[in-house]
């Protein structure tokens with residue numbers, strides 16, 4: 408049976424680039440700038456029937472990947488309300504899917520918002536090509552791979568966070584429509600969605616991370632300040648024993664935690680008008696957890712020098728954030744003045760030093776903000792290099808230093824950084840929109856290992872999608 412649009416629950420969530428705030432974002436006193444990207448993961452939930460009506464099922468299909476089908480049976484305890492989510496084929500694992508299903512269904516049960524009997528559902532996942540390495544540039548939309556998802560090389564855009572967020576949104580929407588006469592809209596329940604997705608993501612990862620990727624998937628481009636890790640660690644592990652005491656304790660803690668205020672910083676912050684984020688894949692690969700450990704050791708053992716670098720890096724990140732927000736405000740206040748300066752930058756062949764000189768010559772707030780933007784990116788890099796030398800973690804390795812220095816000479820480049828944990832994965836530039844093609848066309852030998860990605864900032868987080876836009880792919 409083909410279902411009409413209102414019976415489909417379609418949501419998408421974006422990937423991320425942590426432009427400023429790697430490592431510091433792990434601590435709640437620091438702000439970071441995370442940008443949402445044009446690559447999205449879609450989840451489409453629709454009613455389905457289970458073979459055994461007494462045992463409802465959730466089936467998640469991700470047909471772009473081999474063995475991309477994960478089915479779970481649901482059984483709800485009459486006494487505690489705990490919903491056991493059991494994989495139909497136990498060897499077929501997707502921890503993020505399993506955790507999202509478990510978290511959403513148990514939260515709904517704990518809040519009395521789960522219909523009885525529990526309806527079955529099938530969720531289709533579609534993932535933009537940019538999340539995974541593709542065999543060539545000329546592949547169809549939602550390209551299919553010949554391997555299982557865990558064997559396809561990733562590009563580091565935060566696929567698990569986008570998947571967890573869109574799946575959580577689709578399940579929440581579907582199950583709410585079955586239980587409530589007037590289900591809440593996405594906007595009305597965004598914080599609940601965020602908290603659920605964070606809990607599911609941490610459960611799947613087996614640790615409480617900084618959560619910037621999930622926050623970005625939900626809220627889009629933001630100034631992020633993390634929640635306290637203790638908020639999530641207060642939830643006991645999902646009970647597997649059938650012990651009523653454990654089940655009730657889990658449900659109570661889950662409901663209380665999800666419904667509480669986490670005080671997460673999610674202030675809006677986007678790339679200013681007529682500027683673009685340009686991502687370059689350097690295809691090296693880095694071990695983030697090992698790098699985090701090295702940085703933590705350096706900070707603990709590095710004395711006053713390490714602390715001073717850490718504090719200065721925090722200030723440089725903050726300075727970039729206020730430059731981005733300030734430029735946005737100036738563009739709205741005086742569009743003609745802003746456009747005039749952006750025209751000048753775009754027409755000149757100036758790299759970041761020239762842009763800084765132009766800004767300084769203006770004697771205006773706008774000019775000062777341009778100087779601040781250029782300086783803060785240079786400062787971020789300076790302190791990241793000190794962290795690299797001090798910790799031994801290859802955050803801005805020499806190869807990336809050479810590359811970013813060369814990028815700074817290209818027309819319209821305000822600056823660039825190694826995003827996220829840094830390393831050999833990628834670089835991220837802030838470029839005048841009009842000069843992006845000239846930057847991409849740069850032919851110097853420094854750029855021979857860079858693949859400019861067909862990505863841009865798209866600042867919107869999770870959103871409802873029209874089913875019609877996806878129907879042909881399902």
Ligand SMILES: Nc1ncnc2c1ncn2[C@@H]1O[C@H](COP(=O)(O)OP(=O)(O)OP(=O)(O)O)[C@@H](O)[C@H]1O
Nearest residue numbers: 469501503532534557561563564565566567568570
């Ligand atoms: N399209 C998808 N369909 C089903 N599961 C997916 C999909 N995309 C991601 N996942 C799940 O997320 C896992 C990848 O998560 P992982 O945290 O390793 O990578 P990532 O989030 O892309 O990494 P990074 O944070 O470095 O960007 C996959 O193995 C799978 O379990």
Ligand SMILES: C[C@@](O)(CCOP(=O)(O)O)CC(=O)O
Nearest residue numbers: 429430432616617827828829
């Ligand atoms: C180093 C760290 O602060 C950022 C990692 O970012 P990415 O996965 O490299 O985009 C770790 C984290 O916040 O989870």
